Amino acid sequence: MPDAWPAGPAADPPAAPAVDLAEAVRRAFALDGPLSAADPHYMEREGQQRLALAVARAVEERSALVAEAGTGTGKTFAYLVPLLLSGRRALVSTATKSLQDQLFLRDLPRLRDALQVPVTLALLKGRASYLCLHRLEQARQTISLADRFALRALARIEQWAQTTAGGDLAELEGLDERSPVIPMVTSTRDNCLGTDCPRYRDCHVMKARRDAMAADLVVVNHHLFFADMALRDSGVAELLPTVDAAVFDEAHQLVDVGTQFLGRALGTAQLVDLARDLLGLGQQQARGQADWQALAAACDKAARELRIAAVGPLREVHAALKLRWAERAEHDGFLDAIDNVGAAFDAAVQALEGVSDGQPDLVRLQARAEHAVQMAQHFVEPGTPDHVRWVDLSAQQARLIEAPLDIRELLTEQRNAAPRAWVFTSATLGDDEELRWFTVAAGLEDAAKLRVGSPFDYPENARLFIPPRFPKPNDPGHAEAVGRLAGRCASALRGRTFVLTTTLRAMQTIAQALRDELAWAGGDVEVLVQGQQPKRALMQRFLANPASVLVGSQSFWEGIDVPGDALQCVLIDKLPFPPPNDPLVEARVKRIESEGGNAFGELFVADAAISLKQGAGRLIRSETDRGLLVVCDPRMAQMNYGRRLRAALPPMTLATSEQEALDWLHHLAEQHT
Known part of the structure; x- marks a missing residue:
């Protein structure tokens, strides 16, 4: 198999460690310990040590731990130190490739040197x-x-x-x-x-995999972890059985990533690419042995007609859109279009079967065509209750998607496969002591739970402002009002502001109103908007020019670290409830209600609390940071569930009027100057 892992050692139960791990962890974090000796700015943090000892206990007992650690706890070192000191083989999974690089290139080498442990490290990406x-x-x-x-x-x-x-x-x-x-x-x-x-x-992928199988600690990402798990049935040997401990940082993203990779998909762009490769490789390596042009044209036509059938009466699609499966499946033309895809690519399979012997490119091409046929046949058949189907539409393609409702079954299966430590940690895993938002969806109700608060002085250093008289989110003037308020805040602070929107649709309206307000107020504050440049380039421009405001949607709500006074005001346009018409959300609502639960509280408010904590977390990143959080949604103050959402945020001092909020920003601007 092309994706097979090199053989690796099995995770046999290791001999009992020569040194008590909990005691070794305490010594490492002590004021006279190796971490303090390696860093002149080292500070003892009670929460960090509690988390580190809980991780050590999970490693020694081969048990599961779910730990929410507030911003500034130092959770990265809190889980890495016990792993490095344990002498056991470990896997660490992060949310993004940039976080992987940070762990592998910066944090792990520093800790390995400070602790003086002979641990080999490896980085593995997709x-x-x-x-x-x-x-x-x-x-x-x-x-x-x-x-x-x-x-x-x-x-x-x-x-x-x-x-x-x-x-x-x-x-x-x-x-x-x-x-x-x-x-x-x-x-x-x-x-x-x-x-x-x-x-x-000379393959770089295989070299990275060989290095991973030989290392003591491997850093992967959630996408790769679940992609590997999803391919088990194809004979792919997994990295996971070879480790004694698995740690998932930014674990709040696991359920979404898992459902994405553990499902099935058939995309028209993927089919068009396959048709193009069929023509190119057929003519290059099997010219005259089949009518490759006719076969490729039939496949291309079937793919494009499937997209037309998926779009249906909408005619044109300018932005990403999700459709319920029933909205299209009830029309015969849609299922017929899927059938036609299966027939066109089946004809390609028949042609390739006679010519692919000894031609690796054609063998792989045949396998891809067979997979397309299998997916077409699958999507013509009825779905199952534990999965949900929908159609993703964009200006470029249509994707038929089927996904599980959560990752309970797969994680439970993996946990039962062999005894090992499982640690899941993030700054946001729930808004109750049992962290049910995460543990229920992941099947981890039986795990040990720990909540460690942030050590930052939020009442002194941060203010929360909820405008008392403000248009409601569904009012036509809401987005413009958000932009105008953002302009007044950015003008008072002279830049150094984030505006986080819940939808891409509102982003442009808010950005234009923000520009208009700044122009009226005078000054030269620059407005940066998501989409103008790649995310990394936008962040570089924001950091290079303090007199700037960045307006961004979902990708800027988390994973952005701007400590210091470069960012001192964050505005959120409205409460980040999940979209009620999203097919996956609808399916989860039906399941909760069928089990007698309250979908609004268990799903919508719980999801909003997590997202709100993530967005607010961009503001205060260190002990000395100060700033203002503005939530431009009057429901936060007026509705009963608003108390729950306010309680989910760090304990910021409430600003009761816009003037009080602006006065705080003027004060911060003067301090900055």
Whole structure:
């Protein structure tokens, strides 16, 4: 199999550690310990030590721990120190590739040196992060000579390929993650040739996997973890059985990532790409042995007609949209279009069966076509109660998606497979002591729970303002009012402001009203808006120019760390309830109600509390940070559930009027000057 893991050691129960782990952890965090000796700014944190000891207990007992640790607790060191001192093989999974890099390149080497432990480390990402040497050689033949930007990017990659040892594209500074060249020079599970690849010995993906299987501690990400778990039935040997402890940081993202990867999908863009490859490879490697042009044209036509059927009466789609499965499945034309996809690609399979022997590219092409046929057949059949189906539409494609409602079954199965420690941690896992928002969806009700509050002095350093007389979120003037208020705040603070929106639709209206307000007030505050540039470039511009405001949607609500006075005001446009018409949300509501639960409290308010805590968490990032959080939604103050949402936030001092809030910002601006 192309995606098979190299063989690795099994996780046999290790001998009892020579040193008591809890005592070793206490010594490490003591004021006269190795961490203090390595860092002149080291501070003892009671919450950090409580979390570290709980992790140590889970490692020694091979048990499960769910731990919510407030901002500033130092949770990264709190779980890494026990892992490094335990002498046991471990896996750490993070939410993003950038957090992976931070752990592997900065935190782990520092800790390993400070603790003086002989631990080997490895970083493992998905194959789309690594250069594929075979596809790099093919890219020059397929890229359009008219696309000078793509040619320039390809030339940079070709030059870098001569010197890189690991092949991780993150090494290549300035490469836009949205570049169309990246899919041309990386592999997917569909087009990877595995051991048949002429560059297999030099394969960066396989080298990264070999390093991972030989290391004591491996850093992965949630996407890779669940992708690997989802491929078990295809014979993929897993990394997980070889470790004694698995830690998931930013665990609040696990359920969403898990349902995404543990489901099934059939995308029209994927089918169009397959039709293009059928034509290109058929004519290159099996010319004259089938009418490749006719076969590819039939596949391409079936894919495009499926998208037309999915769009249906909407005619055009300009923004991402989710449709309930029943909205399309009840029309015969939609299911017929899926059937036609199956028939067109089945004809391609029949043609490839006779010519693919000895041709690795054609063998993989046949497997991809067979998978397309299987997915088409699956989506024509009725769904099951424990899964939900929907149609994702965008301007470019339609995707048929089926996903489980949660990750309970799969995590329970993995936990029962072998005794090992399981640690799940984040700053936001629930708004009650049992952390039910996370534990129920993950099947972890039986795990030990720990909540460690932030050590920051929020009452002294932070203010919360909920405008008392403000348009309601469904009022036509709400978005403009948010922009105007953001302009007044940014003007008082002279920039250094985030505006977080719950939808992309509201973002442009808010940004324009913000510009208008700033223009009326005078000054030269710059307005940056998500989509103008890649996320990393926008953040660099924001940090380089203190007199700026950044308006962003979901991708800016978390994973952004701006300590100090570079960011001192965060506005949230409205309470971040999940969209009620989202098919996955609807299915979860039905299940809660069928079990006699209260869907509004258990799902909508609980979800909003988590998202609100994440957005508010952008404001105060260190002991000395100060700032203002504005929630532009009067329901926060007027509705009964508002008390629950306010209680979920850190204990900020309440500003009772806009003037009081602006006075606080003027005070911060004077201190900054």
